[in-house]
Amino acid sequence: MAKKTKVLTPELVPLQKAPTGIRGLDEITGGGLPKGRTTIVCGGPGCGKTMVGLEFLVRGALEFGEPGVLLAFEETPEEMAINVASLGFNLRDLANHKKLFLDYISVEPTEIAETGAYDLEGLFIRLQDAVDRVGAKRVLLDTVEALFSGFSNAGILRAEFRRLFRWLKDRELTTIVTAERGEVTLTREGLEEYVSDCVILLDHRINEQISARRMRIVKYRGTKHGADEYPFLIDEQGISILPVTGLQLQHKASNERVPSGVPDLDEMLEGKGYFRGSSVLLSGTAGSGKTTLAAAFADATCRRGKRCLFIDFEESSNQVARNMQSVGINLEQWSEKGLLVHEAWRPTQYGIETHLLRIHKLIEKVKPESVILDPITNLINSSSHKEVHSMLIRLMDYLKGAQITALFVSLTGGGEVLEKTAEGISSLADTWILLRDVELNGERNRCLYVLKSRGMAHSNQLREFLLTKQGIQLIPAYLGTEGVLTGSSRLAQEAKEKAGIRLRQQEAERKRQELETKRLALKAQIASLQAELHAAEREAKEVSREEQERVDELKRGRDDIAKRRGALSGNVSELQANQSEDVS
Amino acid sequence: MKAKAKAQKTKSSKVVDLRLYIAGQTPKSLAAISNLKRICAEHVGSRFRIEVIDLSKNPGLARDHQILAIPTLVRSLPVPIRKIIGDLSNTEQVVIGLDIRPHESEKER
Numbered sequence: 001m002a003k004k005t006k007v008l009t010p011e012l013v014p015l016q017k018a019p020t021g022i023r024g025l026d027e028i029t030g031g032g033l034p035k036g037r038t039t040i041v042c043g044g045p046g047c048g049k050t051m052v053g054l055e056f057l058v059r060g061a062l063e064f065g066e067p068g069v070l071l072a073f074e075e076t077p078e079e080m081a082i083n084v085a086s087l088g089f090n091l092r093d094l095a096n097h098k099k100l101f102l103d104y105i106s107v108e109p110t111e112i113a114e115t116g117a118y119d120l121e122g123l124f125i126r127l128q129d130a131v132d133r134v135g136a137k138r139v140l141l142d143t144v145e146a147l148f149s150g151f152s153n154a155g156i157l158r159a160e161f162r163r164l165f166r167w168l169k170d171r172e173l174t175t176i177v178t179a180e181r182g183e184v185t186l187t188r189e190g191l192e193e194y195v196s197d198c199v200i201l202l203d204h205r206i207n208e209q210i211s212a213r214r215m216r217i218v219k220y221r222g223t224k225h226g227a228d229e230y231p232f233l234i235d236e237q238g239i240s241i242l243p244v245t246g247l248q249l250q251h252k253a254s255n256e257r258v259p260s261g262v263p264d265l266d267e268m269l270e271g272k273g274y275f276r277g278s279s280v281l282l283s284g285t286a287g288s289g290k291t292t293l294a295a296a297f298a299d300a301t302c303r304r305g306k307r308c309l310f311i312d313f314e315e316s317s318n319q320v321a322r323n324m325q326s327v328g329i330n331l332e333q334w335s336e337k338g339l340l341v342h343e344a345w346r347p348t349q350y351g352i353e354t355h356l357l358r359i360h361k362l363i364e365k366v367k368p369e370s371v372i373l374d375p376i377t378n379l380i381n382s383s384s385h386k387e388v389h390s391m392l393i394r395l396m397d398y399l400k401g402a403q404i405t406a407l408f409v410s411l412t413g414g415g416e417v418l419e420k421t422a423e424g425i426s427s428l429a430d431t432w433i434l435l436r437d438v439e440l441n442g443e444r445n446r447c448l449y450v451l452k453s454r455g456m457a458h459s460n461q462l463r464e465f466l467l468t469k470q471g472i473q474l475i476p477a478y479l480g481t482e483g484v485l486t487g488s489s490r491l492a493q494e495a496k497e498k499a500g501i502r503l504r505q506q507e508a509e510r511k512r513q514e515l516e517t518k519r520l521a522l523k524a525q526i527a528s529l530q531a532e533l534h535a536a537e538r539e540a541k542e543v544s545r546e547e548q549e550r551v552d553e554l555k556r557g558r559d560d561i562a563k564r565r566g567a568l569s570g571n572v573s574e575l576q577a578n579q580s581e582d583v584s
Numbered sequence: 585m586k587a588k589a590k591a592q593k594t595k596s597s598k599v600v601d602l603r604l605y606i607a608g609q610t611p612k613s614l615a616a617i618s619n620l621k622r623i624c625a626e627h628v629g630s631r632f633r634i635e636v637i638d639l640s641k642n643p644g645l646a647r648d649h650q651i652l653a654i655p656t657l658v659r660s661l662p663v664p665i666r667k668i669i670g671d672l673s674n675t676e677q678v679v680i681g682l683d684i685r686p687h688e689s690e691k692e693r
Contacts, residue, residue, distance in 0.1 A: 128643065
C-alpha cells in the first residue's frame with residue numbers, strides 16, 4: 001500500500017535551472033534558463049539574439065562546465081568567431097578544447113528541388129553527432145527559421161520542428177532557439193507554439209537618437225520571474241542586463257560612520273558623519289556650494305586612505321581640482337596617489353543604461369568606499385524622468401548592497417520647490433542635506449540644513465555655510481528676536497550685540513570703581529576716627545595722671561603743714577603713713 | 585524510350601554521378617532508392633553511377649556534404665551540383681531537377 005502511494009505521488013522536484021552567466025539575466029530569471037528545456041529568444045534584426053545565445057554557450061562551457069553545440073543557419077562559424085572575438089570570446093579555442101562544437105547549416109533555397117515526402121533527419125543526425133562529440137549539455141540553434149526559406153513544404157517543416165523540440169527535451173539539452181520577431185506573433189513562424197517553457201523577447205529601439213536595448217521575459221513556465229522590460233547592453237564584456245544586482249531590499253545596514261569632510265557638518269550628524277553605505281542626497285540651487293561639499297567628502301574619504309569615485313556630469317576633473325584649491329581642498333594629491341578617480345563625461349553622451357553600466361564598471365574597477373555623482377539632474381537631459389528615476393533606484397540598490405557610501409548631488413532649478421528633487425529620489429535617500437540661498441539686505445548667503453537623516457539624531461538647525469580658504473565652515477545662523485539673519489546682517493547684529501555687551505561691561509566697571517572709592521573713603525574715615533579715639537584715650541590717661549599728681553601734691557602740702565605745726569601725734573603719723581601707702 | 589535514352593547518351597558523353605543520402609532503412613529511403621533506380625534506368629541509360637550513403641552509419645558525412653533533408657539526391661557530376669530532396673516519387677520533377685533529359689528528346693516526344 002505504501003508503495004502504491006509513493007508511485008501515485010512522486011516527489012515534486014522544482015524546476016531545475018541552468019545559469020546563463022550573463023550578467024543580470026540569472027537574477028531576473030531567478031537562476032537561469034529552464035534546464036533541459038528549450039528557450040526561445042526572439043526579437044527584430046540586430047537586437048542581440050545571437051549574442052544572448054552565444055554568451056549562454058560560452059559561459060556555460062567556461063564557467064559551468066557544460067559543453068555546448070552551436071548550429072548556425074545564417075552565419076558560418078568563422079564569421080561568428082570573428083564577430084564575437086571583440087567580446088573576448090574565443091570560439092575557435094573553445095572548439096579546439098572540445099568545449100564547443102560549431103556547425104554551419106547551409107540553407108540555400110535555389111539549390112534544392114523537392115519531390116515527394118522527406119524529413120529533416122539529416123539535421124537530427126548532425127545535431128546528435130555534434131552533441132556526442134563534445135558531450136554537450138547546451139545547444140544554440142541560430143536561427144532555425146532559416147529553414148523555412150529553404151524548404152517549401154511548411155507542413156513537413158512544422159512537423160519536424162515539433163519533433164526537434166521534443167528530441168531536444170528528451171535528451172535534456174538546455175537549448176536556446178533564436179527567432180525573428182513576427183508582426184502578429186512573437187516569432188515570425190510561430191515557433192512559440194511548439195516551445196512554451198520560456199520565451200524571452202529582445203527589443204532595440206531608438207529614442208531621440210539614443211539607442212536602447214530592452215529585454216523582457218514574456219513567459220517562463222513553472223517559475224516566478226521579473227516581468228518588466230529590462231534594459232541591457234552589449235559591450236566588450238558581453239551582455240549586461242540591468243539591474244546587475246538583485247531586486248530585493250536586503251542590504252545590510254552598517255553602523256559604521258564616515259566623516260563628511262566638514263567637521264561642523266559631522267557635528268550636526270551626531271558628531272560622527274554619515275552611515276557607511278548610506279545614500280546621501282545633496283540638493284540645492286545653483287551656486288549654493290554643492291560641489292564643494294561633495295569635494296570635501298571626497299577629500300575626507302581619501303584622507304582616510306580609502307578610494308573615492310567622483311563622477312562628474314558637469315565639469316572636467318581638472319576644473320573641479322582647480323576650483324577646489326580656492327577653498328583649501330587639494331584633490332590633485334589624491335588623484336596622483338590613485339585614491340581619487342575622477343571621471344567626467346557629458347550626460348548627453350550616452351543613453352541612461354550606458355551611463356548606469358559605465359558607472360557599474362567603474363565601481364567594479366575602482367572598488368571605492370564612496371561614490372559621488374555630480375549632478376544627477378543633468379542625466380534627465382539624456383532620458384525621461386521615469387527612466388532616470390529607475391536607474392537611480394537601481395544604482396542606489398547596487399551601492400547599498402556593496403556598502404558604498406553614495407553622495408548624489410541634485411540641482412534645484414530656480415523657482416522650484418526646495419524640498420523636492422527633479423529626479424524624485426528624495427524618499428530613497430537616507431540623508432538629505434539641503435543647501436539654499438538666503439537673500440537679505442542686498443546679499444545672498446548660503447545656508448545648510450539637514451532635512452533628514454535616517455537612524456540618527458541629527459541637528460535641526462539652519463547653519464550658515466561659509467566657504468573659506470581653509471575649507472567649509474558652518475556657523476549657527478543668528479536666531480534671535482530679529483529673526484534669522486545671515487551674512488553681514490548677522491555680522492551687524494552680532495556687532496550690535498557685542499557693543500551692547502561692552503557698554504554694559506563699562507557701566508559695571510564704573511560702578512565697581514565708584515564703590516571702591518566709597519569703600520576707600522569709608523576706610524579712611526574709620527582710620528581717622530580710630531586715630532581720634534586713640535588721641536582721646538591718651539588724653540584721658542593724661543588727665544587722670546595729672547589728677548593723681550595733683551592729689552599727691554595736695555597731700556604732700558598737708559603733710560608739710562602738719563609737720564610744721566608739730567601737732568602731729570604718733571597715731572596721726574601712723575594713720576597718715578597708712579594713707580600714703582594706700583594712695584601709692 | 586530506350587532508343588531515345590541511348591541517343592542522349594551518345595550525344596552527351598557525360599557520366600552522371602549520383603549520390604543518394606538516406607538514414608537507415610526507412611520507408612522513405614527505400615522508396616527513394618527504388619524510384620531512383622527506376623528513373624535512371626528509364627532516362628539516363630547505363631552511363632550513371634549511384635552511390636547510396638547511409639548517414640546513420642556515417643553521421644559526419646551529413647556535415648561534410650551539407651545534408652539536412654532525408655532522402656537527398658545529389659548530382660555531383662556533371663557540374664553544377666544539383667540537389668533533390670524527397671522520396672523521388674514524382675518522376676517528372678526528378679528528371680527536370682537532375683537535368684538529365686536532353687532537350688532534343690523532349691521535342692521528339
